[in-house]
Amino acid sequence: EVQLVQSGGGLVQPGGSLRLSCAASGFSFRNNWMTWVRQAPGKGLEWVASIKQDGSEKYYVDSVKGRFTISRDNAENSLYLQMNSLRADDTAVYYCARDDQQLIFGYWYHQMDVWGQGTTVTVSS
C-alpha cells in the first residue's frame, strides 16, 4: 500500500523549534519530488516547501524562508521539515505529500497524489 505516515508536531512556544517527519512506503520514494502543505485552523491549504528527488533543489513559501528547512533521506524513505523561530501564525496542520509527475502529450504535469494523515503544530505561550 502506498502511504505516507507523519510524526512529530505538538505544542511549542514562540521562538521554539520542531521537526516533522514523514515516512514513505509502497513506492519508490527516491523517484519523487516531495512537498509540505499546511492548513491554519479554519483556513485553506498553503504550499510550504518542496524538495527535488536527490535533495539538490529546495523551494519555500516566502513566509518560512530562513526559518524552515526541508530535507530528505532516500535511504530511509523519509522526508523532514525542520521548523525554527516558530511564530503564532505557523500554527496549522502540516501535511506531507508526494509530488507525482505525469507525461501528457509531451508535457510534464505535477500533482500531489498521496498525502500523509497530517500533524498539528501549535505555537503558543
Next chain:
Amino acid sequence: DIQMTQSPSSLSASVGDSVTITCRASRNINNYLNWYQQKPGKAPKLLIYAASSLQSGVPSRFSGSGSGTDFTLTISSLQPEDLATFYCQQSYSNPLYTFGQGTKVEIK
C-alpha cells in the same frame, strides 16, 4: 506569484443536483490545474489533474474543464458523501504552488 480565486466560497445543493465550482488564475496557466477534495478532519484527496484528467479511483460524476485562466469542476449528480471543501491548485509555476481559497459544498 500566481493567484487563484474560487467561486463561490460555499454552496448548498440537493442530492442529485449538478454542481459547478469555478477557479480563476491571475495569469495564463494553460491547463496546469488540479482539483482536490477535503472532507472534514481528513487530508486532501486528488480528484482531477491537468485540468480535466480524472485521478484513478475517483467517481466519474466528477469532471474538470478549462484552459488559460478559467476552470470549472463539475459534480454531475451530487451525493451525500460529497460533503467537503474543494480546492483548485496551479502547478504552472511548479514547484511554487498556490491554492484557491476553497469552496465548501453542503448538502440540503
